[in-house]
Amino acid sequence: MKKVALFLANGFEEIEALATVDILRRAQIPVETVSILNEKTVTGAHNVSVIADKIFQEADFSDIEVLVLPGGMPGAKHLNEYEALKELIIKFNDEGKQIAAICAAPIVLGGLGLLNDKRATCYPGFEAELTGAKTIGENVVVDGNITTGRGPGLAFDFALRLVEQIAGLKTKQEVQNGLLL
Template sequence: MSEHNIAGKKVAFLLTDGVEQVELTSPWQAVKDAGGEPTLVAPGSGKLQGFNGTDKGDTFDVDLTVAEANASDFDALVIPGGVVNADHLRADKGAQSFTRSFFEQHKPVASICHGPWVLIDAGVVSGRNVTSYFTLETDLKNAGANWTDEEVVVDQGLVTSRNPDDLPAFNSKLVEEIAEGQHAGQTA
């Protein structure tokens, strides 16, 4: 059980096919263990294919499509990684808009590994302190972010981490930021 209680807090997990499974399931469980209510949001309906590296993993049922979901109905957003997942999400205008809405409403957002690609295309990383999978460093810097190679970086409600090895720290900070609530410095 987490030291932070987020009972009743609704957390959107934005993903699509190709999600790195543990980057979905581990934070999802951390949110549940702390009393939060996770919801799987995706560009399309149906089932999504998770991956463990390059091997197919489990499938996951979509709760809401991006078109059906509204950031106002959630307290926070989590964007897991996975190269294919993040690459498809970053090109989806609905996913970009949904992500940007959390920043406009000053709500916590957490993204790990390749997930920060989505933040670039949502136009929300300029001037922000972030980390990610190392291959995204140049992309994030070119988008105006201050990139560092650290286990977890927190900047005004934005939580980022590098890879699955960082999940314990990522999950802890994710739950802490949700417990803290809105952050005035969390802007688009």
């Protein structure tokens, strides 16, 4: 089964990060939360603090196959400023590995030129920062190895689409039914 790394920066959107981790783990998909800070404690946009599994500098990404970027502000801005993460994203993209971003976080992918001629979605108002993308208002958009989601109220849709991509439609339906969706 593919392993996932989900990145946390101060100001992350709690719903997008935690719902995604929860839903992926319900599907038995291994997920590591990774802080881009020099410590494991990361505080979200609504003052909810969480303890990440790893610190970026200490993480080994050799067995990770999917990268997930939750949005939130200023969390997405902090992710976009973290050069080591951007280098990792470029490497994953070059290898055709899966990359997912929701809400404001697709700005990281847009800034790297990874959305050129791709369909994508994001939180309303950030479309201009998705350089080269064909932005559409769908809840979740998959184009090649890139998955983008619109925002916090759609975190379940985003996470369930990742489950389907990683573990298949049957697993997605089982998790969805267990959540009474």
